[in-house]
Amino acid sequence: MISIQKRSAVSLRQKLPKQAVAILAALVVGALVILLFGHNPLAVYKEILSGALGSRYSRAQTIETLVPLLIMALGVTICYKIKFISIGTEGQLYIGAMFATYIALHLKGLPGPILLPLMLLASVLGGGLWCLLPAFLKVKFDTNETLVTLMLNYVAIKFITYLQYGPWKDPNVIGYPVIPQFTKNAILPDVLGIHAGWIIALALLVLTTVMLYRTKLGYKITVLGENPATARYAGFGTMKLTLLATFLGGGLCGIAGFIQASAIENSLTASISGNLGFTAIVVAWMGRLKPLPIAGFGLFVAVLIQGCAYLQISMGISHFMANVIQAIILFFILGSDFFINYRIAFRRAGEVTA
Amino acid sequence: MPLLTMKDICKSFSGVYANDHINLSIEEGEIHALLGENGAGKTTLVNILYGLYEADSGEIFWNGEKASFRSPADAIRAGIGMVQQHFSLVRNMTVLDNVILNLPGNAAFLKRKEAGEKFARLAAAHGLLVDPGAVVADLTVGEQQRVEILKALYRNVKLLILDEPTAVLTPQETVNLFQVLRSLAGEGYAIIIITHRLSEIMEVTDRVSILRSGRKVAELDTASTDVHELSRHMIGHDIDEMPPPDIPPREAPMLRLDSVSLERKRLAQPLHDIRFSIRKGEILGVAGVEGNGQKELAEVICGIRRHTSGTIFLEDADISHLGVRPRYEAGIAYISDDRQGDGLVPDMNITENLALRAYGKPPMARHGLVDARAMSKVAAEKTQEYQVLASGRSGAATPVRLLSGGNQQKLIIARELEEGGKLIVACQPTRGLDIGASEFVHQKLRAWRDAGKSVLLISADLEEIRMLSDRVAVLFGGRVVGVLTREEASVQALGLLMGGVTAAAAEGAGA
Numbered sequence: 001m002i003s004i005q006k007r008s009a010v011s012l013r014q015k016l017p018k019q020a021v022a023i024l025a026a027l028v029v030g031a032l033v034i035l036l037f038g039h040n041p042l043a044v045y046k047e048i049l050s051g052a053l054g055s056r057y058s059r060a061q062t063i064e065t066l067v068p069l070l071i072m073a074l075g076v077t078i079c080y081k082i083k084f085i086s087i088g089t090e091g092q093l094y095i096g097a098m099f100a101t102y103i104a105l106h107l108k109g110l111p112g113p114i115l116l117p118l119m120l121l122a123s124v125l126g127g128g129l130w131c132l133l134p135a136f137l138k139v140k141f142d143t144n145e146t147l148v149t150l151m152l153n154y155v156a157i158k159f160i161t162y163l164q165y166g167p168w169k170d171p172n173v174i175g176y177p178v179i180p181q182f183t184k185n186a187i188l189p190d191v192l193g194i195h196a197g198w199i200i201a202l203a204l205l206v207l208t209t210v211m212l213y214r215t216k217l218g219y220k221i222t223v224l225g226e227n228p229a230t231a232r233y234a235g236f237g238t239m240k241l242t243l244l245a246t247f248l249g250g251g252l253c254g255i256a257g258f259i260q261a262s263a264i265e266n267s268l269t270a271s272i273s274g275n276l277g278f279t280a281i282v283v284a285w286m287g288r289l290k291p292l293p294i295a296g297f298g299l300f301v302a303v304l305i306q307g308c309a310y311l312q313i314s315m316g317i318s319h320f321m322a323n324v325i326q327a328i329i330l331f332f333i334l335g336s337d338f339f340i341n342y343r344i345a346f347r348r349a350g351e352v353t354a
Numbered sequence: 355m356p357l358l359t360m361k362d363i364c365k366s367f368s369g370v371y372a373n374d375h376i377n378l379s380i381e382e383g384e385i386h387a388l389l390g391e392n393g394a395g396k397t398t399l400v401n402i403l404y405g406l407y408e409a410d411s412g413e414i415f416w417n418g419e420k421a422s423f424r425s426p427a428d429a430i431r432a433g434i435g436m437v438q439q440h441f442s443l444v445r446n447m448t449v450l451d452n453v454i455l456n457l458p459g460n461a462a463f464l465k466r467k468e469a470g471e472k473f474a475r476l477a478a479a480h481g482l483l484v485d486p487g488a489v490v491a492d493l494t495v496g497e498q499q500r501v502e503i504l505k506a507l508y509r510n511v512k513l514l515i516l517d518e519p520t521a522v523l524t525p526q527e528t529v530n531l532f533q534v535l536r537s538l539a540g541e542g543y544a545i546i547i548i549t550h551r552l553s554e555i556m557e558v559t560d561r562v563s564i565l566r567s568g569r570k571v572a573e574l575d576t577a578s579t580d581v582h583e584l585s586r587h588m589i590g591h592d593i594d595e596m597p598p599p600d601i602p603p604r605e606a607p608m609l610r611l612d613s614v615s616l617e618r619k620r621l622a623q624p625l626h627d628i629r630f631s632i633r634k635g636e637i638l639g640v641a642g643v644e645g646n647g648q649k650e651l652a653e654v655i656c657g658i659r660r661h662t663s664g665t666i667f668l669e670d671a672d673i674s675h676l677g678v679r680p681r682y683e684a685g686i687a688y689i690s691d692d693r694q695g696d697g698l699v700p701d702m703n704i705t706e707n708l709a710l711r712a713y714g715k716p717p718m719a720r721h722g723l724v725d726a727r728a729m730s731k732v733a734a735e736k737t738q739e740y741q742v743l744a745s746g747r748s749g750a751a752t753p754v755r756l757l758s759g760g761n762q763q764k765l766i767i768a769r770e771l772e773e774g775g776k777l778i779v780a781c782q783p784t785r786g787l788d789i790g791a792s793e794f795v796h797q798k799l800r801a802w803r804d805a806g807k808s809v810l811l812i813s814a815d816l817e818e819i820r821m822l823s824d825r826v827a828v829l830f831g832g833r834v835v836g837v838l839t840r841e842e843a844s845v846q847a848l849g850l851l852m853g854g855v856t857a858a859a860a861e862g863a864g865a
């Protein structure tokens with residue numbers, strides 16, 4: 001008989017090798033799959049690394065993948081901390097990007113140093129509101145936030161498409177419907193060869209860490225997530241707190257949208273997320289909702305994504321296959337979480353003595 | 355041959371022994387008590403027996419054969435059942451479904467009819483009355499406990515472990531439980547019971563094992579011992595009789611409830627037209643069978659629930675419209691009776707739990723930032739003063755779910771008895787505390803009162819109420835059915851009121 005038992009306490013000493021083992025196991029299984037596809041695993045891994053980190057250009061690409069990934073992972077982390085299980089990162093990214101785009105298109109006369117902060121604020125507002133809506137429905141009508149946030153992703157993306165084909169269509173481009181390109185003052189400048197989004201991501205990493213561990217708000221968020229009854233007992237104003245935390249979480253995802261639209265696409269399209277929103281959720285769980293580990297795993301995943309994308313060019317491996325490799329590695333790392341927190345006991349049925 | 359023998363059981367948590375070479379043996383038909391201070395290792399010992407913990411060393415013999423239980427399923431299969439300090443029922447399932455949940459013999463389709471018959475037989479045979487069709491969430495704590503016992507009996511256990519079963523029971527329910535236990539013992543069941551109440555040990559058990567700091571210091575025949583000897587073994591000295599309160603309360607009221615009602619749909623127990631006042635320097639006891647509005651009353655006073663009509667005054671100021679936080683700032687503190695439910699955050703550590711009230715003010719916080727060092731300092735002082743015992747090296751960084759039940763309780767009390775408070779609503783403040791710690795808390799409440807502050811003491815323990823209170827109010831069906839002075843509050847008088855028999859009704863019946 002097999003039974004699953006929760007471990008009483010997990011020490012760091014127990015945890016570290018397991019996480020190392022998990023990554024190793026993931027690489028081994030990944031290697032088997034690569035073999036199955038008829039390639040040399042070592043060569044593939046080497047290409048992944050060099051594709052992601054081998055040149056100045058590829059390093060910049062990797063960082064540019066990491067930026068939205070990290071910001072959105074921090075955003076959902078705030079939501080998850082209060083047990084608001086949102087999978088609405090994508091939608092919040094798009095609505096944030098949409099708000100920023102509105103500013104970019106309508107106030108393009110403003111100089112960059114004023115316009116860009118305005119766009120940033122607008123994106124926070126957009127993403128925040130898009131997350132506030134399901135939170136409001138949850139506290140008022142006890143709806144399931146996971147379902148609602150998932151639906152709102154589709155609503156957001158379809159709405160962007162609508163804008164693209166309808167009201168925001170660039171009249172100067174004939175034939176293909178697009179939203180107008182941003183003017184130069186609405187595009188994030190490069191700093192040290194990479195768009196300035198990395199500075200924003202770094203700042204948000206510090207701010208989120210401080211907020212969660214050093215502020216009254218962070219303390220209240222932790223208590224609310226761990227035991228809502230105690231939060232009520234202490235008079236934290238749990239409804240307001242829920243709304244505030246979800247607004248912040250959504251707001252962060254909105255910022256990722258602003259960065260993608262402004263720095264990467266220089267416009268708004270229905271594909272600026274590159275599915276990074278869902279990957280960010282994986283990263284948040286891998287980092288166990290702690291900002292620094294999230295940044296670490298975020299980098300790992302960014303390397304993986306960037307390196308796998310490069311495989312197509314360097315080794316002619318189709319990007320579907322690259323995706324499979326990527327997914328298997330992520331799956332194994334998440335799965336290790338289970339083995340870190342639970343142990344499996346094997347026993348014959350009916351056996352009493354051991 | 356004893357039914358169960360535990361030999362040289364050792365268990366340590368991060369280097370500190372919770373069980374240190376403990377020996378225990380139990381015969382069929384024996385009721386055996388485990389007694390000891392908070393954190394002495396009682397729960398740990400029974401958890402090892404029940405397969406929840408693995409002993410570091412030592413042996414268990416069951417029916418004379420060496421056994422090791424690696425999970426509760428193992429223990430149950432062998433014939434050992436346990437009713438834990440915190441119940442493990444599925445709240446929104448029916449009683450019957452809870453009982454047959456996860457039975458080894460369950461096929462894909464449940465045979466509810468058959469199960470229902472067996473359930474009814476067991477319930478009737480042992481006087482454990484519960485409605486098998488009721489949903490667990492709607493049951494009183496006493497009824498839930500009966501379900502837990504039935505669940506064990508249904509699985510044909512031979513040994514039943516009860517961890518502080520009476521802590522949550524009313525006096526009447528305790529009497530019933532003891533009848534059940536005696537009848538079970540009469541049929542050959544063995545029973546291990548943990549309790550802090552010496553009188554209960556004297557009343558129902560055959561033998562007593564006393565633990566102190568993880569060691570077994572004595573095993574006695576109940577028939578040939580008395581409470582004084584028990585307490586000497588347990589805390590090293592005799593219990594002190596408490597002096598009666600001396601300083602009379604002042605005249606000025608601290609808290610006044612003026613026809614306060616709480617009447618909403620889907621409320622377990624509404625409150626109707628509550629009027630009473632607590633003076634400064636007074637302890638007002640609230641007696642009543644649990645579930646007659648105690649929790650609701652406490653929460654209405656603290657602002658966790660908003661009353662639907664009437665007015666609440668604190669020192670003549672209307673606080674009806676204030677929320678929890680402002681009421682706390684105004685001086686109302688609250689010792690909750692549900693430590694895992696709302697009193698504590700089990701997965702956060704001692705320091706963080708102690709900060710729950712004061713986290714927002716200097717010295718703990720400045721300009722929105724919290725000061726971890728200041729928090730730790732407060733935690734160190736409080737755990738020292740209230741003797742909150744955390745095992746192992748992690749000290750104040752220990753998650754509170756790893757503390758023993760009594761130590762969790764001390765933590766809530768340490769947090770709520772703050773300098774600036776005026777009124778403390780104390781719900782079952784000594785539930786689960788050993789006699790030494792209970793005495794300490796009683797002293798604290800008295801000192802609080804003697805400083806001109808007030809206490810609303812809600813307790814199921816009539817002895818405690820009578821010992822501490824200046825006056826006693828009795829709750830029945832969400833109403834205050836009487837307020838007695840200290841002299842009037844005899845056990846009989848309180849008992850009648852708690853059963854809903856008011857003076858007027860009694861006279862009516864007599865006439």
Ligand SMILES: Nc1ncnc2c1ncn2[C@@H]1O[C@H](COP(=O)(O)OP(=O)(O)OP(=O)(O)O)[C@@H](O)[C@H]1O
Binds near residue numbers: 396397399756786
């Ligand atoms: N899982 C655990 N991890 C760390 N320490 C633990 C754990 N379980 C119990 N302890 C510690 O072991 C000691 C004994 O705890 P135990 O719960 O057995 O006490 P107890 O006698 O039941 O006390 P109480 O009367 O307060 O319930 C305590 O100091 C407690 O903090």
Ligand SMILES: [Mg+2]
Binds near residue numbers: 759
């Ligand atoms: Mg205990």
